[in-house]
Amino acid sequence: MDRSARGRLLAVAAVAGAVGAAGGGLGYAARELLHRQAEAARRVIGKPLGEEAPHADRVWKPSYGNPVDLLLLGDSIAAGLGADIRKETLGGRLSKALATTLHRSVRLRTGAVVGSESSMLAGQIDALPADYAADVAVVVVGGNDVTHRVPVADSVKHLEEAIARLRERGTAVVVGTCPDLGALRPVPQPLRALGSRASRQLAAAQAAAAVRAGAHAVSLAEVVGPFFITNPDEMFSLDRFHPSALGYKRTAKAMLPSVLAALGEHDDLPFGHLPPVVS
Secondary structure (H helix, E strand, O other): OOHHHHHHHHHHOOOHHHHHHHHHHOOHHHHHHHHHHHHHHHHHHOOOOOOOOOOOOOEEOHHHOOOEEEEEEEOHHHHOEOEOOHHHOHHHHHHHHHHHHHOOOEEEEEOOOOOOOHHHHHHHHHOOOOOOOOOEEEEEOOHHHHHOOOOHHHHHHHHHHHHHHHHHOOOEEEEEOOOOHHHOOOOOOOHHHHHHHHHHHHHHHHHHHHHHOOOEEEOHHHHOHHHHHHOHHHHEOOOOOOEOHHHHHHHHHHHHHHHHHHOOOOOOOOOOEEOOOOO
């Protein structure tokens, strides 16, 4: 995706999917209002950050030894876009937290690609070496599905297939569900409310599908979303769309209990964390 296309994406984040879902019931005046608001949001959001997140793949805390293999799949959040340096990405934050908690080194591999939808998880898995099996994979995806009006059933199907393929490799899976796009303050009302509803619907479906498929699910809207709503200047990066260094720090901290649980190192899961369904 080029910068102009991504600029359009940022402008309609939380909008396109909701408008697509609700468009049939909206009158001409209401649709025109939403389109005018999208144009206003486009002007306010500003210049994108580019298409490349900092490269964070390495062995973290190598002196600890006995490495844990951590895999990051999904979209720009999983990739760490918005962070300035590698230790501030989601993968870097999780790697440091895991290493410190387990006193083991962490070997990070990032397969996430900026702009990805759930349908692109298959390609990310295809790109992994045939003999590669991470101990745990963290998947964060969904925002682009909403903005591109992908039907929820299709998004969930791709996620379930990705979970199944990862588990076949012997990899435990943690899914961070779609963030609440209603936290995007540059998007005006009622546009923001529609985006919030669409993203929360997808997140609920993702969580239900993930635990059925044997993965852990973390509701990002519940465990970290309130920080983005109450402290947007600190939690968002300069584009006011992707997390900042602090935003990724909070997100990694919020996801850590389920990552530890997936590794068999933690049993007590807090609010917003769902373990796999035991069949």
